[in-house]
Amino acid sequence: MPVGRVGRSHGIDGSFFVEDASEEPERFTRGARLYVGDEPAEVIVSKRGSGGRVVIKLDRDVPRGTSIAIPRAELPAPEPDTYYVFQLIGLEVEEGGGRRLGTVAKVHNGPANDSIELDSGLLLPLVEACIQEVDLETGRIQVARGFVDDE
Numbered sequence: 001m002p003v004g005r006v007g008r009s010h011g012i013d014g015s016f017f018v019e020d021a022s023e024e025p026e027r028f029t030r031g032a033r034l035y036v037g038d039e040p041a042e043v044i045v046s047k048r049g050s051g052g053r054v055v056i057k058l059d060r061d062v063p064r065g066t067s068i069a070i071p072r073a074e075l076p077a078p079e080p081d082t083y084y085v086f087q088l089i090g091l092e093v094e095e096g097g098g099r100r101l102g103t104v105a106k107v108h109n110g111p112a113n114d115s116i117e118l119d120s121g122l123l124l125p126l127v128e129a130c131i132q133e134v135d136l137e138t139g140r141i142q143v144a145r146g147f148v149d150d151e
Contacts, residue, residue, distance in 0.1 A: 001075060003027050004068040010049050015057040017049055028054050035069045036062045093118055093141045
């Protein structure tokens with residue numbers, strides 16, 4: 001599960017800014033185990049840089065742009081009626097009544113609400129009025145009628 005990306009260097013000791021850093025600060029504390037380029041690494045320095053951005057140094061050199069991740073098994077269980085993005089990608093989406101609309105291809109963060117983009121190009125808001133049910137076991141999302149034009 002991606003939690004950031006190796007950014008530009010910070011100083012001369014091998015520290016770097018973490019781009020697109022997870023909002024969970026404990027992911028980057030000293031001693032934390034991360035996976036960088038599919039190889040384990042340990043955080044040996046953790047601090048804040050300009051603008052409060054996360055700055056870390058790992059126990060080995062890593063190239064800029066490399067993805068920083070943690071295993072999915074280490075993620076805490078989500079709160080009821082909340083989901084991780086990776087859980088939604090690939091789910092079948094159908095409208096109340098059974099009309100298939102497509103498969104979730106992307107999840108977008110918006111200023112007012114998040115939205116799901118389907119492989120059909122359709123964009124649906126992740127709001128209670130639209131999303132009636134998310135069933136991870138069956139791999140299905142049911143949306144209310146009225147959010148998609150009738151064909």
